[in-house]
Amino acid sequence: MNTKELQLALNNLSYPGLSRTLGELKLISDVKVSNESATIELLTVSDDSYLSVKTAIETAFSQSFTSLHITKKVLAQKDTNYGNSATPNNRAPYAKNVIAITSGKGGVGKSTVSVNLAIALAQKGYKVGILDADVYGPNVPRLTNTDLEKISWNDDNKIVPCENYGLKIMSVALTTPTSDTPLVWRSSVAVSALIQFLEDVAWGELDFMVIDMPPGTGDIQLTMAQELPITAGVIVTTPQLVASDDVSRSIRMFQDIHVPMAGLVENMSYFVAPDTGTRYDIFGNGGGARLAERYNIPLLGQIPLNMDIREGSDNGEPPVVLGNDTLKSYYREIVENMLKAVKFRL
Ligand SMILES: Nc1ncnc2c1ncn2[C@@H]1O[C@H](COP(=O)(O)OP(=O)(O)OP(=O)(O)O)[C@@H](O)[C@H]1O
Ligand SMILES: [Mg+2]
Numbered sequence: 001m002n003t004k005e006l007q008l009a010l011n012n013l014s015y016p017g018l019s020r021t022l023g024e025l026k027l028i029s030d031v032k033v034s035n036e037s038a039t040i041e042l043l044t045v046s047d048d049s050y051l052s053v054k055t056a057i058e059t060a061f062s063q064s065f066t067s068l069h070i071t072k073k074v075l076a077q078k079d080t081n082y083g084n085s086a087t088p089n090n091r092a093p094y095a096k097n098v099i100a101i102t103s104g105k106g107g108v109g110k111s112t113v114s115v116n117l118a119i120a121l122a123q124k125g126y127k128v129g130i131l132d133a134d135v136y137g138p139n140v141p142r143l144t145n146t147d148l149e150k151i152s153w154n155d156d157n158k159i160v161p162c163e164n165y166g167l168k169i170m171s172v173a174l175t176t177p178t179s180d181t182p183l184v185w186r187s188s189v190a191v192s193a194l195i196q197f198l199e200d201v202a203w204g205e206l207d208f209m210v211i212d213m214p215p216g217t218g219d220i221q222l223t224m225a226q227e228l229p230i231t232a233g234v235i236v237t238t239p240q241l242v243a244s245d246d247v248s249r250s251i252r253m254f255q256d257i258h259v260p261m262a263g264l265v266e267n268m269s270y271f272v273a274p275d276t277g278t279r280y281d282i283f284g285n286g287g288g289a290r291l292a293e294r295y296n297i298p299l300l301g302q303i304p305l306n307m308d309i310r311e312g313s314d315n316g317e318p319p320v321v322l323g324n325d326t327l328k329s330y331y332r333e334i335v336e337n338m339l340k341a342v343k344f345r346l
Contacts, residue, residue, distance in 0.1 A: 001064050003033045010040065013060055015256075016052045017249075020222055025257060027053060029073045037067040044072060049252050089227050091198040095129070095209035096345045097231040099338075100224060100259065104246025106215035108238045109267035111139040112313050113303070114212035115167075116320040116331040117234070117338070122166035123320070124335070126207035126346075129161065131197055132171030133224060134214040135190040136183055141173045145316025151175060158202040165321055168204070170197050187219045194220065195227060207346060216246075217253045225257045232262035232342040234300065239269055242287030251295050262341045263298035264288055265334055268305040298341045301334035 001009070010031060011023025022028055030041035040057060044050040050072045062068055092098060101114040114130060122128040132140035141147040146162040151174045154160050161168040172193060173179050185193070203209070211230075214220055224230070233254040237247045254261055266288030271280045282305070292299040303309070308327060312319045319327040 001033060001038075001061075003031055006033050006038055006040075006061070006064075007031045009061070010057065013056060016056050018217065018222075018253075019219070022053065024226075025222070027256065033065070036065055037069070038065045039069045039071070041071050041073050043258075044256055048248075049256050088225060088229050090229055091195060091227045092203070092206075092209055094203050095206040097207065098209045098211065098228050099232050099234060099262070100211045100213055100221075100230045100254075101234045101236060102213040102221060102250050102254075103215055103236045103241075104217065104244065104248075104250040105237075105241055106137075108215075108236050108241065109303070110134075110215070110236045111143055111212050112309065113234075113236050113265055113267060113331075113334075114210055115140060115143045115313075116318050117335055118167050118208070118210040119165050119318055119320050120331045120335040121208050121210070123332075127205060128166065128208045128210060129168040129170070129203045129206045130210045130212065131194075132169075132173070133194055133211050133220055135172045135185065135193060135220070136214065138171045138173035140169060140171045140212055141179065142316060143313050143318065144169055147173065147179045147316065149174060154202055156202070157200075159197075159200055161201050161203065165318060168206070170201050170203075191219060191223045194224070198227065208344075217249050221250075221253065222257065225259055230259045231344060232338065233259045234262050234265060234338065235297075236265045236267055237288065237291070238267055239281075239283035239285070239287045242266070242291045247291065248295075251297070255295075260342055261295075261297045262338045263300040264292050265300050266302045269302035271305045274307070298337065300337040300341065301330060303330045303334075 010028050013022050015022055015025055027043050029043045032039045042050060042053055044053055054070045057070055101110055103110050118128050118130045130140055132138045144164045146164050146169055149162045152160045161170045162174055235250055241247055271282055288299050308323055309319050312323055320331040
């Protein structure tokens with residue numbers, strides 16, 4: 001096997017546990033073959049993923065060479081803080097910053113956090129759009145009280161997004177006959193729909209495009225990272241999931257595809273009984289802080305489990321607009337911390 005052949009084979013090797021290849025994820029930095037020995041340099045960021053990719057390569061190629069030397073390219077911290085996902089396309093040149101909000105698991109409050117952070121940014125005077133990338137379970141319209149609206153087209157044949165609470169809003173749910181119409185789409189169709197939402201929607205100039213991602217680390221997350229220069233990733237988790245592999249996997253994925261991490265939001269952190277004011281740490285405490293420390297990313301804030309957050313959200317009345325001052329402060333503080341954590345273009 002010569003250098004070119006090994007390079008090709010490496011590019012086609014799957015990332016352990018994902019349906020994407022090392023080539024698609026742009027994880028190979030350098031390959032050299034001479035006299036039956038090969039050296040490979042990887043662009044993985046975390047030690048965990050370096051080791052798992054290294055093992056996968058060794059399993060696949062150790063028979064082919066007398067020596068196989070795999071190293072990890074040392075990236076300056078600056079690259080991971082200020083850079084963008086490797087060399088993505090830019091389907092949203094109208095947005096100065098793109099914030100992707102994800103979690104490893106469903107139901108942890110991503111959509112609620114996305115909507116309220118987006119509105120908190122708009123309340124600071126920024127121009128903000130929110131893209132609901134959860135094509136199979138789109139919730140943003142209900143959370144922003146736009147679920148009965150439908151999109152229209154302007155004279156340039158662009159889709160006009162819905163607007164409420166100072167946000168421009170785009171979601172698959174705004175294009176279906178009723179909000180509960182099920183979408184039975186292959187992921188390639190879902191991905192093309194999202195690309196159309198980036199390219200064919202009249203977003204206007206935006207300071208921030210906030211993306212509410214579907215749960216997990218699948219095709220949609222990877223595609224968004226390849227099609228957009230994501231300025232910052234925000235991970236939402238709940239205390240009982242803090243120690244789980246799902247959360248670690250989404251942090252690692254962001255790191256591997258070179259998305260700078262703004263930090264972690266711990267949602268449903270604790271419960272304060274409304275009648276007695278007693279605080280209950282139902283799922284223990286300090287988990288978010290420990291996770292943040294482990295991955296060297298900021299803990300942006302904690303939001304308690306609160307009935308008004310649930311009720312307001314279900315009714316399309318976001319707590320950061322219509323909740324009491326305490327509820328508003330949770331989201332506003334997270335936004336302040338996020339603006340400090342990453343160098344945004346403003
Ligand atoms: N801090 C909170 N206190 C109480 N309820 C909350 C809180 N955050 C979110 N919820 C409620 O939890 C449920 C799930 O929230 P949400 O839909 O935002 O999660 P998600 O991670 O986007 O879910 P999915 O993976 O299905 O997209 C909703 O009913 C929401 O109102
Ligand atoms: Mg959601």
